[in-house]
Amino acid sequence: MADNDLGDFLRNGRSGLRPEEVGMASYGTRRVPGPRREEVAVLAGINADYCTRVEQGRERRPSAQVLDALSRALRLDDARGHLHRPAGTAARRPRRPRARPGQPRSRQLMDGYPHTPALVLNRTLDILATNALADALYSPFHPADNLARMTFADPAGRTFCQDWDRAAQATVANLRQAAGCQRDDPRPHGLVDTLTENSADFARLWGSHTVRGKTQEAKRFLHPDVGPLTLSYQAFDVREAPGRQLVICHAEPASSSAEALHLLGSIHATRTRPSPRGADRT
Structure with missing residues (x-):
């Protein structure tokens, strides 16, 4: 510090x-x-x-x-x-409601959006759950585990994010908020240390002390399978798991991005479909 x-x-x-x-x-x-x-x-x-x-x-x-x-x-x-x-004067956190017993409904919600990517994130931008189209969208990353790591440490990040500078600034801003909200949680601070050590771009942006909330601006991606995509998104708090958000990405109806998403879903379904029994394995 x-x-x-x-x-x-x-x-x-x-x-x-x-x-x-x-x-x-x-x-x-x-x-x-x-x-x-x-x-x-x-x-x-x-x-x-x-x-x-x-x-x-x-x-x-x-x-x-x-x-x-x-x-x-x-x-x-x-x-x-x-x-x-x-x-060293962090305000007292409001008491968190106890999580309800039973299976989280996030999976049901995500699967209810078959034609648009949906994923669950925590404050540190770890990807906790995805639907099939989100898996297809983030398929260029190996692994698709954390949006901050994917942006700064994965070679696919700069090509995939067409507005990389803006995406990088937003990512650092989100991590600043996470570090402030989770003072006693080693996860955000450990992630920041790792990215600072391994990415000069992250270290520079982290040193700028920029903190801003999320925006609703559309994001531009370049996917190796279907080309350019422009997606807007909406984020919803998961009440049964405080600190987590369900993020729904969507394309403008009847746009080229909507057609590309449809094609991406078809490609992903074909790749992940089990091979027919008895198919030629040569």
Whole structure:
């Protein structure tokens, strides 16, 4: 962790905002594009000198209330867990409901979407379950186990993701959120350490302290079997397993991507169909 990780994160949050986005008039020469420290202090309702000391690393233990106010002022609500982590003041987690006994319904839900890829992810972007079309979509990866590893450490990642830079930034942002939400879980931190050690691109992006929530922008893929695909997606929380999401990818109806998905499903079904008994094995 950097010597002033919290300050670096706050500076990055300021520079990522335009003054008008937070209701501040832009005037004078600005050394950074975003709001000044004094303006952030006004928005957060805290003393300007104290705000400066926090950002400069002279105040190492700001209260949870101050960090919450700064996260609201900088529009970093999605990154609230990560903001608390370097200061050691993580907010108490809400008590998780006990999982209901019985078989999870995620598999039934995924199988109910035979014409579109569906998968279940956890916060660390591990792929926990897939339907047949999701298996076909991610078939270029070996193995298709974790979206972050697939993006940064699998040779297929850069070719498969046509907007690789955007996908890489979103992946790092999601892992930042996971690390903030799961402070005591070694999985996200171990994954970050591994990717930092093995991917210079990941290390660079991780050092930028960027944390953003998920967007609903369409993603562009290039599949070796069917060519270009443009897919939108919707994510749904799995109530019986907090922290997991069911992700449904879909193509625009009657589009070339929809036709490509249909073809991909046919190819995958043919490849995975058992050979007829007695077929020639020579």
